Amino acid sequence: MKREKGRIDCVIQKFERIPGSDNLFRISMIPDPRVWELIEEDGKEAWYNKLDHVLIPMEEFKKAVKTMKGIPIVMSNAKVENIDEYLKKSEKRVKDDIS
């Protein structure tokens, strides 16, 4: 069954190598606090999205985190210069194009 895509951006609080291990790391993350706030709703913890007014009970959040098992950490952003450098490159391209 196809899963719906959802996105919760997190910020890394801690990144450390597990002592005695070559390739195991412990990463501690929380939902981006600019948007997500941990609140109490009906006596239970929940993540509240201040921007979109979405509430995710902690129980549901834990279930969602478990579904991340096996999902690879990917890094395939386009390798594009920062905007200042890109504007220079673009200017040269356009001038070459019309010359």
Add this chain to the structure above:
Amino acid sequence: MADHGSIEVVVIYADIVGSTKIVNELPESKIPLFYKIYCNELYKIINDFKGFVYKPVGDEVIGIFFIPETGWIPTIDNSIRCISYIRYVTKYVISQIAESISLPKIQCRIGADYGVAQIVDIGVEGIKISAEILGNVMNVTAKIREKSNPGEVTIGQKYYEQLHTDYKLICKKINPLIINKTEYNIYHVNFDNIKNS
């Protein structure tokens, strides 16, 4: 009509504001250059961000970002960065070079959304067949683009939901589109409030 299946996509529509009037007033000899200076550079920007240029028509540039099943977030991030770069390059490079060679000022307006598209072959026997990208997301994005003023970017709710927090924070909800008597939320994206690096 062969059906190649459905795929999730980000669709970007970018056109030149007032192009019909501008072209009507331009000497014929300058019309190709007017389109070339804008369209060629936009194709390159979309390509740089791993997007696909779909069927250019006049000054309308349609960029498609195919969303993979895994590792889809970088594609979303590439697409929104691509949009911001299109806006900056049009404003600070294309328009200024255009004016320096006595072409009118070029301002773009952009619409974008996320959804499911169908890829089909349309044609009849004996006539060249080309693959078409169809679906509600294409039509809706064209309507969203209409809500952008010169230099503005407008996006649909489905795309907004997938954006990185940095970009969500610079979105401002505006009056919704009415599609089949149903409201669909759309947002202006204020790129001037974000550091692009």
